[in-house]
Amino acid sequence: MLSYTEENYLKALLKLSSQNQEKPEAGTNEMAAYLGVKPATATDMLKKLKEKGLVSYEKYGKILLTAIGRQNGIAILRKHRLWETFLYEKLDFSWDEVHEVAEQLEHIQSAKLVNKLEEFLDFPEFDPHGDPIPNSKGEMPVVIKTLLSEIEPGATCRVIAVKDTSKAFLQYLEKLQITIGTVLKIIEVINFDRSVNIQIAGSEARNVSMKFADSLFVCR
Amino acid sequence: MLSYTEENYLKALLKLSSQNQEKPEAGTNEMAAYLGVKPATATDMLKKLKEKGLVSYEKYGKILLTAIGRQNGIAILRKHRLWETFLYEKLDFSWDEVHEVAEQLEHIQSAKLVNKLEEFLDFPEFDPHGDPIPNSKGEMPVVIKTLLSEIEPGATCRVIAVKDTSKAFLQYLEKLQITIGTVLKIIEVINFDRSVNIQIAGSEARNVSMKFADSLFVCR
DNA sequence: TAAATTAGTTAGGCTAATCTAACAATATAT
DNA sequence: ATATATTGTTAGATTAGCCTAACTAATTTA
Ligand SMILES: [Mn+2]
Ligand SMILES: [Mn+2]
Ligand SMILES: [Mn+2]
Ligand SMILES: [Mn+2]
Numbered sequence: 001m002l003s004y005t006e007e008n009y010l011k012a013l014l015k016l017s018s019q020n021q022e023k024p025e026a027g028t029n030e031m032a033a034y035l036g037v038k039p040a041t042a043t044d045m046l047k048k049l050k051e052k053g054l055v056s057y058e059k060y061g062k063i064l065l066t067a068i069g070r071q072n073g074i075a076i077l078r079k080h081r082l083w084e085t086f087l088y089e090k091l092d093f094s095w096d097e098v099h100e101v102a103e104q105l106e107h108i109q110s111a112k113l114v115n116k117l118e119e120f121l122d123f124p125e126f127d128p129h130g131d132p133i134p135n136s137k138g139e140m141p142v143v144i145k146t147l148l149s150e151i152e153p154g155a156t157c158r159v160i161a162v163k164d165t166s167k168a169f170l171q172y173l174e175k176l177q178i179t180i181g182t183v184l185k186i187i188e189v190i191n192f193d194r195s196v197n198i199q200i201a202g203s204e205a206r207n208v209s210m211k212f213a214d215s216l217f218v219c220r
Numbered sequence: 221m222l223s224y225t226e227e228n229y230l231k232a233l234l235k236l237s238s239q240n241q242e243k244p245e246a247g248t249n250e251m252a253a254y255l256g257v258k259p260a261t262a263t264d265m266l267k268k269l270k271e272k273g274l275v276s277y278e279k280y281g282k283i284l285l286t287a288i289g290r291q292n293g294i295a296i297l298r299k300h301r302l303w304e305t306f307l308y309e310k311l312d313f314s315w316d317e318v319h320e321v322a323e324q325l326e327h328i329q330s331a332k333l334v335n336k337l338e339e340f341l342d343f344p345e346f347d348p349h350g351d352p353i354p355n356s357k358g359e360m361p362v363v364i365k366t367l368l369s370e371i372e373p374g375a376t377c378r379v380i381a382v383k384d385t386s387k388a389f390l391q392y393l394e395k396l397q398i399t400i401g402t403v404l405k406i407i408e409v410i411n412f413d414r415s416v417n418i419q420i421a422g423s424e425a426r427n428v429s430m431k432f433a434d435s436l437f438v439c440r
Numbered sequence: 441t442a443a444a445t446t447a448g449t450t451a452g453g454c455t456a457a458t459c460t461a462a463c464a465a466t467a468t469a470t
Numbered sequence: 471a472t473a474t475a476t477t478g479t480t481a482g483a484t485t486a487g488c489c490t491a492a493c494t495a496a497t498t499t500a
Contacts, residue, residue: 030447037489038489040448040449040450040489040490041489044449044488060494060496087333090340092336093332093336100330101333110320110324112313113321116312116313117311120310120311225456225458249477257459258460259477260458260459260478261458261459263479263480264457264458265456268456279465280464280478280479
């Protein structure tokens, strides 16, 4: 049985490994920063997780999930995303509110609960932010995600996920009436400040920052 | 903000106060036994709860909830019963499975979640065991509950709640096809062993123990 | 390559929640 | 009323998860 805290470390490691692909390991400071603790605290916990066979880690070395650690991390992620979907679909939460509560719900221990929840939600494949939901075997759809910033001017694309899940960004998207599935057309990239002119679902053009364009995943 | 453990103490105290009416206080050992900890542990926690103004308690004296403590306890109970209802109604849990998971879910902190959940469940008044669900103001229906053992032979009554919520009892009820709302008729009480002959929903008579009859709440 | 910077560890301490063992107060029985 | 049993408290220890301060290793820069 894993503690609440141990679970959070595994999930954090999974997240940190899977962003920057080709860099499946993490550092102590990186982990600590992500989890909002001090590096000394992370060192302690990493030793414990190593003892339990959940991470591979040598003093001053890089941190990697073991197969078991990964499996456990994915189980938490599965619960997190299923709960987010529940809150969004069934309880009318907005997509900037779900994460906070799912952070708590993901730690509820009951195999039956998660499987019944999945069934109740009709086996969703993606959470409200467009992230894939692992199935009960830990498998999830692999989707080719392109950043909006990588789309050529003139081209059209469809929003499939958010990279940044902060309230500020999600609320801004809401205001712009951009959601998962919205079709965007890149008009042009302004050379001066690298801001981007986009057309949202066929309406009149709008200017957004490059930071914005770096925070949205789309497919062509 | 209350800790997970503090919440459990308040809920326990609420439970212990409300069973034996005319005895709204509890003892240290009683609390400890109920919570599965040692009396020394309970003493420590009670001092802390007193510090926080949640219980009134003097060394070697009886333990009582303050108004604030009671209010907090009721909020936990509300969540517990709403979650039980959710699991039972929406996720097909059986009534002997819901309690365990609700013990975890009751500690999730989100006012919005509990209120939306209540709405989603269509403002249920009773949980799967027939216990009243406090509303958002902390009020709950007062129901006159009679033990099956107090019903006179010859009389008919309707099951409204279970007093014992153990798996063993609930599964036995299931087997007997007794649920909330089932109509029972007392045929006779056997003098020899005080066992009770009952008719379940009009079917042929059956014999149950006095312990059984002491574990079911009915109304006439 | 030597110095400076960044990353990571260790030692020692704190708090919440638990325990055991010894003790003290209260209640019960003879 | 005294002895006994029950109930509750205290002292001291443990564990998990966190911290700060001081240190060490690894990496980057000049
Ligand atoms: Mn999330
Ligand atoms: Mn979490
Ligand atoms: Mn229950
Ligand atoms: Mn509980």
